[in-house]
Amino acid sequence: EPEVTQTPSHQVTQMGQEVILRCVPISNHLYFYWYRQILGQKVEFLVSFYNNEISEKSEIFDDQFSVERPDGSNFTLKIRSTKLEDSAMYFCASSDGTGIETQYFGPGTRLLVL
């Protein structure tokens, strides 16, 4: 069964450092998403990506965040200068874009900013 994969599973970084979180969406899917979940809180939308551009972003997704699809399979989230409050689980998701937008989530990357 196709699944979304994410790397790394865990990342520890120092405040102010750049991190890149990687995702491989399900191969025939057209929409890609990033969500985050701070420990003990709800899952929050960050950004959606379609046809090689951002289709929607939340207030959380400020200038320190960026997304990219560098090749035909990977989808990345970059945080330019990490802050303590960026510590969270980051989930990538994808959907097939047929109009019934069921989103399938990857296993997540746990980011800890020290």
Added chain:
Amino acid sequence: QKEVEQNSGPLSVPEGAIASLNCTYSDRGSQSFFWYRQYSGKSPELIMSIYSNGDKEDGRFTAQLNKASQYVSLLIRDSQPSDSATYLCAVHLTGGGNKLTFGTGTQLKVEL
């Protein structure tokens, strides 16, 4: 105003019982509703989607949607200890594009 609301629980049910999880949403125009299960430290796993008023059954799970009352529920029959998890309600809100808006989740504990 909260957009998707769930009782955080925990909801405790004995093994073999029916667990009933509820979710209300604020946007009357919402069309797509999803239930995800999330084990501690893991990612959301899709259980069911529902788009039309009424019931939708899949194995031990039944989703119920009432758009007039703006609530969606999930029933789990013959609850098993392995069902112990947090159940997340997610909604495509009108004007929200493709993003999902999640509730805070209800923690379910199935006791032996």
